[in-house]
Amino acid sequence: MNLSDDRAWEAIRGDFPILDQQVNGHPIIYFDNAATSQKPRSVIDTLTRYYECDNSNVHRGLHELSNRATEAYEGARTRLAAYLGATDGEIVFTRGTTEAINLVARAWGDQNIGRGDVILLTEMEHHSNLVPWQLLARRRGATLRFVPVTPDGLLDLSNLDALLDGAKIFSFVHISNSLGTINPAAELCARARRAGVVTLVDAAQSAGHLPVDVRALGCDFLALSGHKMCGPTGIGALYGRREILEGMEPFHGGGEMIASVQFQESQFKPAPHRFEAGTPAIAQSIGLGAAADYLDAMGRDRIFEHDRDLARQAVAVLEDIPGVRILGPRDERAGLVSFVMESAHAHDVVSMADQYGLALRGGHHCTQPLLRKLGVPASCRASFYFYNTPAEVERMGEILRKIHAFFA
Amino acid sequence: MNLEELYQEIILDHSKRPRNFGPLPDATVTVKGDNPSCGDEVELAVKLSPDRIEALKFTGQGCAICMASASLMTVKMKGRSRTEAADMAHAFREMLVAQEPPEPPANFGDLQVFSAVRRFPQRVKCATLAWRALEQALSAPEAGPVSTEESRD
Numbered sequence: 171m172n173l174s175d176d177r178a179w180e181a182i183r184g185d186f187p188i189l190d191q192q193v194n195g196h197p198i199i200y201f202d203n204a205a206t207s208q209k210p211r212s213v214i215d216t217l218t219r220y221y222e223c224d225n226s227n228v229h230r231g232l233h234e235l236s237n238r239a240t241e242a243y244e245g246a247r248t249r250l251a252a253y254l255g256a257t258d259g260e261i262v263f264t265r266g267t268t269e270a271i272n273l274v275a276r277a278w279g280d281q282n283i284g285r286g287d288v289i290l291l292t293e294m295e296h297h298s299n300l301v302p303w304q305l306l307a308r309r310r311g312a313t314l315r316f317v318p319v320t321p322d323g324l325l326d327l328s329n330l331d332a333l334l335d336g337a338k339i340f341s342f343v344h345i346s347n348s349l350g351t352i353n354p355a356a357e358l359c360a361r362a363r364r365a366g367v368v369t370l371v372d373a374a375q376s377a378g379h380l381p382v383d384v385r386a387l388g389c390d391f392l393a394l395s396g397h398k399m400c401g402p403t404g405i406g407a408l409y410g411r412r413e414i415l416e417g418m419e420p421f422h423g424g425g426e427m428i429a430s431v432q433f434q435e436s437q438f439k440p441a442p443h444r445f446e447a448g449t450p451a452i453a454q455s456i457g458l459g460a461a462a463d464y465l466d467a468m469g470r471d472r473i474f475e476h477d478r479d480l481a482r483q484a485v486a487v488l489e490d491i492p493g494v495r496i497l498g499p500r501d502e503r504a505g506l507v508s509f510v511m512e513s514a515h516a517h518d519v520v521s522m523a524d525q526y527g528l529a530l531r532g533g534h535h536c537t538q539p540l541l542r543k544l545g546v547p548a549s550c551r552a553s554f555y556f557y558n559t560p561a562e563v564e565r566m567g568e569i570l571r572k573i574h575a576f577f578a
Numbered sequence: 579m580n581l582e583e584l585y586q587e588i589i590l591d592h593s594k595r596p597r598n599f600g601p602l603p604d605a606t607v608t609v610k611g612d613n614p615s616c617g618d619e620v621e622l623a624v625k626l627s628p629d630r631i632e633a634l635k636f637t638g639q640g641c642a643i644c645m646a647s648a649s650l651m652t653v654k655m656k657g658r659s660r661t662e663a664a665d666m667a668h669a670f671r672e673m674l675v676a677q678e679p680p681e682p683p684a685n686f687g688d689l690q691v692f693s694a695v696r697r698f699p700q701r702v703k704c705a706t707l708a709w710r711a712l713e714q715a716l717s718a719p720e721a722g723p724v725s726t727e728e729s730r731d
Contacts, residue, residue, distance in 0.1 A: 205598030258728060360650040375582075404607050429588075514641075514642065515617050515640060515641035515642060515644075516616070516617075516641075517641040517700075517701070517704065518585075518641045518642045518643070521581055521698060521700070522581055522582070524581075525581045525582065532616065533615060533616050533617070534614075534615075534616075534617060538614070542619075545587075547618075547640075549620070574663060576582065576585070577590070577642070
């Protein structure tokens with residue numbers, strides 16, 4: 171499928187029923203993809219089919235439906251493992267990126283982090299890759315250290331080796347949700363590995379937008395959210411390198427994760443099931459597998475190029491509007507653009523854009539410390555996906571000009 | 579009503595040229611308010627006598643609705659008795675959040691333009707921030723900052 175071909179475009183947008191609607195009297199322009207993506211028909215149908223035909227609990231059932239549900243659930247794990255270049259045993263289903271990071275901070279962190287130990291993060295982390303480590307540091311008496319961010323929104327790596335020195339884990343975002351910065355994840359992992367530091371890559375914004383292969387990245391952990399990559403909400407995954415995952419204590423306790431239970435103690439299943447207590451999000455996992463199928467059929471390298479082209483176009487369109495300041499790197503950004511308008515606060519801009527059917531996001535994007543450092547109380551963000559079009563970006567420019575004229 | 583109608587003259591005017599904006603050196607009470615979800619910040623300084631608001635000014639930054647609401651509030655509250663001000667602050671919040679809002683008091687005047695904010699639920703916090711700070715200044719100034727998100731350590 172050639173993404174520049176008009177008929178192919180129609181076909182792609184036709185896969186997303188939600189895009190065929192008007193909002194406030196205008197055709198919807200959905201530019202809030204970094205918050206959550208829309209879902210293709212194939213994912214929606216997978217959920218429906220599961221509930222209509224196969225719904226049952228997994229693993230313990232001795233009947234036909236349970237066998238089907240178990241097969242589909244474990245099949246989704248295999249699918250996601252293939253999607254990330256991992257093996258089945260290295261994929262733990264979680265509720266999303268946030269739970270995946272909390273799992274590591276608890277199950278790995280409590281075991282490996284002690285008083286005075288250093289946890290290395292960056293200044294551009296989403297709260298989900300900051301707060302779990304703050305909680306761990308508070309529990310264990312550890313210290314947080316941060317790779318600084320330059321004024322143009324890149325990681326300042328000039329002191330990375332010194333920052334890595336003595337650190338136990340380096341957890342960093344692959345693509346910044348508020349700046350669009352693409353961090354050199356493979357290089358960061360390699361340098362951390364040389365320093366003997368465990369790595370976690372927050373792939374929430376990258377897993378659905380570009381090819382992500384855990385062996386090529388060389389990370390120990392990787393966390394992702396299904397709903398940002400065409401999958402359902404309530405499902406995500408943690409990749410953990412086999413050796414490290416197998417050595418970890420459980421996260422939550424309960425059914426499904428045990429081998430045997432006595433009154434005083436229990437034995438646990440091996441990874442990954444050891445980390446999946448209780449009935450899992452079965453339908454959502456299967457839906458996530460369908461999303462992986464959809465994205466691979468589309469081609470993640472082409473998705474990346476398309477998103478990036480829209481971001482380049484958006485930068486050009488925005489630079490043409492008086493009083494607009496664009497945050498983040500000038501070149502080489504992922505498919506999202508954050509900006510502030512001199513004439514109007516982000517919330518005024520976003521509320522007004524909604525009146526034209528344009529869905530943007532305004533606020534701190536769950537990166538309060540980063541925006542504070544950049545001296546911006548709140549920004550507007552347009553984030554793109556493969557079903558967005560150059561015509562929509564043009565239209566955003568027209569709408570923002572009207573908003574500027576209104577408030578200026 | 580659409581949003582452009584909400585941002586009518588009075589809101590745009592007060593947000594671009596906020597009245598009573600700046601420090602109040604002889605304030606007896608100051609209360610900080612913030613709306614962490616969008617970064618709005620208002621610091622309200624009030625000079626209270628035993629029974630009335632002698633003067634009030636504010637500083638801070640935020641969206642047009644937040645700034646206009648704070649500005650118009652200072653205009654409307656100056657010189658009011660403490661009970662009257664507390665009643666009006668309560669009525670203002672009721673106007674935006676009550677299931678069935680009562681008729682606004684006769685002394686509301688221009689404040690009534692904010693009644694339309696109830697149709698944009700995400701913006702209610704913006705409109706009420708300064709009023710929460712005022713309520714706190716009147717009732718429990720020693721209680722510290724107010725926030726639209728309750729936070730506990």
